[in-house]
Amino acid sequence: MLFTSGQDLFDQVATLPGVREVVAPDGTPPPRYNVSPTQQVPLIRLEGDTAQIDAARWGLLPTWKKDDTGAPLFNARGETVAEKSSFRSAFKARRGLMVLDGYYEWKTDGTDKQPYYVRPESGLLYAAALWETGLDRLSTTMVTTEATENMSWLHHRLPLFLAPEEIRTWVEGTPEEALALVAPSRVAGSFVWQEADKAVGNVRNDYAELMSAK
Template sequence: MCGRFVLFTSGQDLLDEVAALPGVGGVEAPDGTPPPRYNIAPTQQVPLVRVDDSSVAHLDAARWGLLPTWKKDETGPPLFNARAETVAEKPSFRAAFKAKRGLMLLDGYYEWLTTDDGKQPYYVRRDTGMLVAAALWETGLSRLSTTMITTAAAEETAWLHHRLPLFLAADEIEQWVGGSPEEAAELLAPSRVAGELRWQEADKAVGSVRNDYAELMSAN
C-alpha cells in the first residue's frame, strides 16, 4: 500500500514533468503547484493530473481519499488506495474506474517494515526520474478527490510490503488515462517500474504527520 509519499518537485519543474508525459499536448494549472512536501498523508491535498479529450493535462488540487458521488459525508476510512483486484467491481471505485482515471506524480513514498525492533520506515524512489501512479478521481461532496491504485507486490519489493502502488511505465500512461475500461484493466498487474525502485532507511519521525522536512527521507 502507499499511505505516505513525497513530492518535492514543484513550480515550473513540476509543470515540465506533466508536459513531458506521453500524450499530453499542454498543461493547465489554475491553482498553481504545491510547495515541496516530504510527508504527505491521506485526506491532505495533492496534485492530480487529468488529461482531457484534447490532450490537455489539468493539474488540480485534490483530496487524497476518494469521495464517491453517493457519499453523504466524509466519515469512514479515507479511500486513499484502491485494490487492483477489485477496483472494477467495488461500488466505491467502479464508476471512477470506467471513466475517471488520472495520475498522481511522486518523487518517492514511505513503507514500513516490521522488524524485531519495531517498525522501520523506508523511503522508496525511482532510480532516476519521478514516479507516475495510476489514480482514480471523483467529485463527491462537490470536492475533487483521488485515490491511488495498488497491486500485489512485485518480486523486487515483496520483502518490504505485500502491496505496491501501480506505477506506470511511459508506454502505459496513455492507455491508462484514455483507454477503455477493458484496456485499462490490462494494466492492473504488478508495476513494470518495480525493477527501477531503490530504497533506504528513513527517519522514524516520519511516523508523525506533523513532521514535514527533507531529512525524513534518510535515517542518517
C-alpha cells in the same frame, strides 16, 4: 508519501506522451515531504494534448457519500477496482495520475519498525489513480496490486506505478484496456531505497531530511 511541485513538476508533466500543454488553474501544490490520507496531493488529468494539474484530497469521495466521515478511501485494490461500488464508477470514466517523487514504507522486524524511502533511479512516479467530485470536492485514490518480486521484502502490496507507454491507455483507454494494465508495476524493477527518519511517522513533520535516517 511525498511529492514534488512547482516548475519541476510542471516541466516533467510536459514530457508525458502526447502532452503539448500543461495547465494548473490554481497553481501547482506546494512541496511536501510527508503526506497522509485526507491531505492534498497533485492529481493529473489528461484530455487530448492537455495535462491539467490540480490539488485533490487523497481519499476518494464517491458521489453517493453524504459526508467525509469513515475511513478514507486512499487506495483501491486492483483486483476488485472494476467491481467494488466505491470505485466502479470512477474506474469506468474518471482515471488519472497521482504524481510523486517517491514514497515511504514501513518494515516491521519483530518489535522494531523502520521506515524506508523508495524512489525511482530518475524522474517521477506516476501512480494509476481514480478521481471523483463527491461533496463538491476533487478527490483521488491510487490503485494497488501485489508487490513485485524485488519489493515484496518491504511490503506485500505496491501502488500501480505506470510506465510512460502505459499512461495514455490507463487514462483514455476503455475499462477493459485499463484493467489489462492492473498487474504488478513494470517500473518497480528500477527502484532504489534507503532507511528514512522515523520522525516520518508523525505527519506534522514535513521536511526534506525525513528521507534519510539520522
